[in-house]
Amino acid sequence: MDILPYHRRINYYETDKMGITHHSNYVRFMEEARVYFLEQIGWGFDKLEAMGYLSPVLSVSCKYKQSTVFNEEILISVKVGSIKGVKFTLVYEMTKAKSGHIILTGETEHCFIGPKGMPVRVKNEIPDFYNVLITLVDDKQS
Amino acid sequence: MDILPYHRRINYYETDKMGITHHSNYVRFMEEARVYFLEQIGWGFDKLEAMGYLSPVLSVSCKYKQSTVFNEEILISVKVGSIKGVKFTLVYEMTKAKSGHIILTGETEHCFIGPKGMPVRVKNEIPDFYNVLITLVDDKQS
Amino acid sequence: MDILPYHRRINYYETDKMGITHHSNYVRFMEEARVYFLEQIGWGFDKLEAMGYLSPVLSVSCKYKQSTVFNEEILISVKVGSIKGVKFTLVYEMTKAKSGHIILTGETEHCFIGPKGMPVRVKNEIPDFYNVLITLVDDKQS
Amino acid sequence: MDILPYHRRINYYETDKMGITHHSNYVRFMEEARVYFLEQIGWGFDKLEAMGYLSPVLSVSCKYKQSTVFNEEILISVKVGSIKGVKFTLVYEMTKAKSGHIILTGETEHCFIGPKGMPVRVKNEIPDFYNVLITLVDDKQS
Numbered sequence: 178m179d180i181l182p183y184h185r186r187i188n189y190y191e192t193d194k195m196g197i198t199h200h201s202n203y204v205r206f207m208e209e210a211r212v213y214f215l216e217q218i219g220w221g222f223d224k225l226e227a228m229g230y231l232s233p234v235l236s237v238s239c240k241y242k243q244s245t246v247f248n249e250e251i252l253i254s255v256k257v258g259s260i261k262g263v264k265f266t267l268v269y270e271m272t273k274a275k276s277g278h279i280i281l282t283g284e285t286e287h288c289f290i291g292p293k294g295m296p297v298r299v300k301n302e303i304p305d306f307y308n309v310l311i312t313l314v315d316d317k318q319s
Numbered sequence: 320m321d322i323l324p325y326h327r328r329i330n331y332y333e334t335d336k337m338g339i340t341h342h343s344n345y346v347r348f349m350e351e352a353r354v355y356f357l358e359q360i361g362w363g364f365d366k367l368e369a370m371g372y373l374s375p376v377l378s379v380s381c382k383y384k385q386s387t388v389f390n391e392e393i394l395i396s397v398k399v400g401s402i403k404g405v406k407f408t409l410v411y412e413m414t415k416a417k418s419g420h421i422i423l424t425g426e427t428e429h430c431f432i433g434p435k436g437m438p439v440r441v442k443n444e445i446p447d448f449y450n451v452l453i454t455l456v457d458d459k460q461s
Numbered sequence: 462m463d464i465l466p467y468h469r470r471i472n473y474y475e476t477d478k479m480g481i482t483h484h485s486n487y488v489r490f491m492e493e494a495r496v497y498f499l500e501q502i503g504w505g506f507d508k509l510e511a512m513g514y515l516s517p518v519l520s521v522s523c524k525y526k527q528s529t530v531f532n533e534e535i536l537i538s539v540k541v542g543s544i545k546g547v548k549f550t551l552v553y554e555m556t557k558a559k560s561g562h563i564i565l566t567g568e569t570e571h572c573f574i575g576p577k578g579m580p581v582r583v584k585n586e587i588p589d590f591y592n593v594l595i596t597l598v599d600d601k602q603s
Numbered sequence: 604m605d606i607l608p609y610h611r612r613i614n615y616y617e618t619d620k621m622g623i624t625h626h627s628n629y630v631r632f633m634e635e636a637r638v639y640f641l642e643q644i645g646w647g648f649d650k651l652e653a654m655g656y657l658s659p660v661l662s663v664s665c666k667y668k669q670s671t672v673f674n675e676e677i678l679i680s681v682k683v684g685s686i687k688g689v690k691f692t693l694v695y696e697m698t699k700a701k702s703g704h705i706i707l708t709g710e711t712e713h714c715f716i717g718p719k720g721m722p723v724r725v726k727n728e729i730p731d732f733y734n735v736l737i738t739l740v741d742d743k744q745s
Contacts, residue, residue, distance in 0.1 A: 201627060204627040208627070237665050238662070238664035238665075241661055
């Protein structure tokens with residue numbers, strides 16, 4: 178499956194008094210990229226939430242490599258890091274659209290809370306989704 | 320009833336590349352002040368939401384008089400502008416805590432959506448709340 | 462000149478506990494649309510800031526007509542309301558991309574602060590920009 | 604030195620459609636707590652920026668343990684994790700004010716960019732600040 182990177186620009190309100198994008202916003206950009214990634218693989222948030230699943234973020238980490246400025250175009254690629262038990266991780270790489278320089282590498286860890294309010298094993302509960310995810314596990318990560 | 324103004328400081332992430340507080344944040348500060356105001360008069364959001372009422376914002380307006388900077392302390396006073404039918408307005412004045420200079424004047428218009436999903440007349444549906452609000456109508460506004 | 466409306470989707474982090482887009486975010490969407498509008502007419506923020514001009518927001522107003530939800534696609538059209546002395550206004554209309562229903566109408570008022578830190582008359586100081594803006598004044602607004 | 608934890612409430616606009624605080628906001632709360640921490644030890648952002656120092660965030664990580672809801676009161680404690688060369692880390696623990704339950708543990712990594720635009724060794728360049736920081740290194744972390 179060919180997954181496209183997520184593309185967006187830095188908004189004015191996302192800059193701070195240092196003149197660069199405030200570091201907290203990248204966590205939001207990662208969410209935007211995650212939404213786009215899940216849609217591309219056919220398992221958008223809307224679909225999962227309609228099925229009664231919520232996917233809270235268990236952990237997030239970002240390593241900031243370069244700053245970005247207002248109106249700068251960035252690309253965010255998302256890959257599956259690992260799927261273990263009730264948890265899975267996604268890994269992110271943000272690059273400058275023009276130069277290709279790396280802005281950030283990041284990772285989020287998730288679980289799925291099922292209709293009964295408990296974490297579920299994706300493998301057992303949503304096997305169709307699991308089967309897509311597992312083919313996307315990035316060998317460099319796991 | 321003696322209503323205290325809401326006090327807060329400007330956070331770093333609320334500044335933008337002009338070095339000042341981004342104008343969109345003041346709409347959020349107005350909400351914070353509104354929450355504090357309603358708590359003081361004994362009708363906090365929590366209580367109203369627990370009773371099944373939601374209070375969507377119908378309109379908002381802000382006039383920006385002076386900018387503020389990171390870590391600056393501001394005060395926000397809230398008054399009831401008017402109560403008419405299913406709508407009521409709140410009026411806001413933000414001042415610099417040190418100098419007393421006016422930062423912003425603003426207004427929000429609200430209604431209450433009842434448990435049945437329809438706007439309700441506060442006067443009829445939540446008369447205890449109405450009776451408090453009506454004593455707080457600011458004569459200068461109405 | 463044919464100005465395209467600005468297109469965007471609602472992000473997950475822009476929703477609130479009511480399940481809809483938090484009202485403060487629309488002020489940010491208006492800024493995004495303004496940036497896109499100015500770029501289309503050849504006077505992007507970047508260009509104006511490089512020339513030494515800042516354009517603070519003097520006032521903002523929004524009338525909320527309908528709510529929006531996560532992932533919903535919206536369109537924002539921007540028009541010039543008026544240009545008077547050192548001030549000009551922009552008017553906004555947000556619609557749902559699918560149904561065309563109006564979400565919000567809004568207005569922002571701006572001035573331009575020149576390299577000397579004082580408001581300038583766009584007509585005199587940046588006549589090329591003024592000449593573009595004046596042709597875009599929306600007759601319904603002024 | 605007795606450092607007080609940072610205290611704040613969850614704002615309505617910080618919740619998302621799951622009804623809980625959006626995970627990205629905790630990165631902002633960590634910044635608020637960091638600002639308060641630095642003020643308490645006599646080295647506020649304002650002072651450092653006035654001396655020509657900027658302190659960009661090099662990395663951030665958060666482990667989410669429990670969610671929080673609108674108006675909930677939280678406490679954030681900040682400790683120095685380590686100081687090595689041009690980098691130092693701060694570690695955070697957020698707890699529910701009422702129950703004391705842990706909401707989040709987190710870490711940020713920073714450097715200081717000096718007036719010449721280059722990272723500086725705090726030990727050599729701002730020894731008074733270094734001497735305070737070093738006494739605060741948390742033995743459990745380093």
